[in-house]
Amino acid sequence: MSGAVTLRGISKSYGETLAVSELDLSVEQGEIVALIGPSGCGKSTLLRLVAGLERPDAGTVAVGDRLVAGEGQGWVPPEQRRVGMVFQEHALFPHLTVGDNIRFGLDRQPRTEQEARVLEVLELVHLPQVVDRYPHELSGGEQQRVALARALAPRPEVVLLDEPFSSLDESLRARVRADTVTALRATGTTALLVTHDQTEALSIGDHVGVMRAGVIEQWGRPVEVFERPVSRFVASFMGDADFLPASLVDGGLGCELGLVTIRTDVSDAEVVVRPHEVSLRLPAAGITGAPAVVDRVEYQGPFILHTVRLASGRTVRSWQPHSVRYPVGTEVLASIAAGIVPRLLSGDAALADDPT
Ligand code: ADP
Secondary structure (H helix, E strand, C coil), X not given: CCEEEEEEEEEEEECCEEEEEEEEEEEECCCEEEEECCCCCCHHHHXXXXXXXXXXXXXXXXXXXXXXXXXCCCECCHHHCCEEEEECCCCCCCCCCHHHHHHHHHCCCCHHHHHHHHHHHHHHCCCHHHCCCCHHHCCHHHHHHHHHHHHHCCCCCEEEEECCCCCCCHHHHHHHHHHHHHHHHHHCCEEEEEECCHHHHHHHCCEEEEEECCEEEEEECHHHHHHCCCEHHHHHHCCCCEEEEEEEECCEEEECCXXXXXXXXXXXXXXXXXXXXXXXXXXXXXXXXXXXXXXXXXXXXXXXXXXXXXCCCCEEEEXXXXXXXXXXXXXEEEEECCCCCCEEEECCEECCCCCC
């Protein structure tokens, strides 16, 4: 597989603000990459550097085999980069029909080929019937799918999507998102998607890049960034997490919820636990766990979030199904759910998993 987008040592500042800092990124042909991070961490700047809407202060950008920006390497302008773009505000030309909006990027092709391609990409996003309509005659979700069709029409090497679903309401967002992924997969188009929605990043991305202050703090498969975060920042940013101190106990390393690992090479660490990893049981013969009292119960729709207070005064959160709903004040036994190997932190960095 060849690289579709390759960034090497990219930096970009705006005055005193370092937006992107010595960043490396390598996106494979046909993959969907989700970039996620707090506001201001440099996600949009990164997309703009790939698009050619910004020039890097240092480093190189390649799209496919072609170097498009870099120190002393020349400069390929945006319209020659074979990069498609979809933004949050869909930015269709209001005075052009859907068909003309899509044709806009195909002006160098013969008219009959343009017509065929317009219909082809509209079929791809399930909207062949809107070809003669104007943008204001479409719903938000339809406009967003047209914007995707327009980006895909010239058969770009890569499509950049900057928070493309965030202006859509939640029920519509899931559908447009699914349609977008289907269309990208069907055409084998490489995509770089910026989002601030963890579920979106984890469900769409073949790889996820978690950004912080101009760098990619963790790059990995969704399961890696969620289950094996490299730092406290990634652990807290990608989902809910509680942190409990751990120390050497009989048989290994333990925290208030019990033995965490049999490894004895670490003496001082913190354990990361997520709400789906904490189990709560009512005290009974044969049930083990840390004594805890239910402090707060929050109905969250699919599950019920219980916050329990441990003997130390620390609290941990636990998701429970609807069949379980312990009232505030209930005495329970809390433990780490079976089969879970929690992540360990030393300071702000994760400890490598025990090699044994
Ligand atoms: P994100 O997309 O993650 O929210 P951005 O890439 O938009 O972050 O911004 C990164 C940093 O660069 C922020 O501190 C932002 O204020 C700054 N920045 C972005 N664009 C400009 C600009 N055109 N002029 C000045 N500062 C900018």
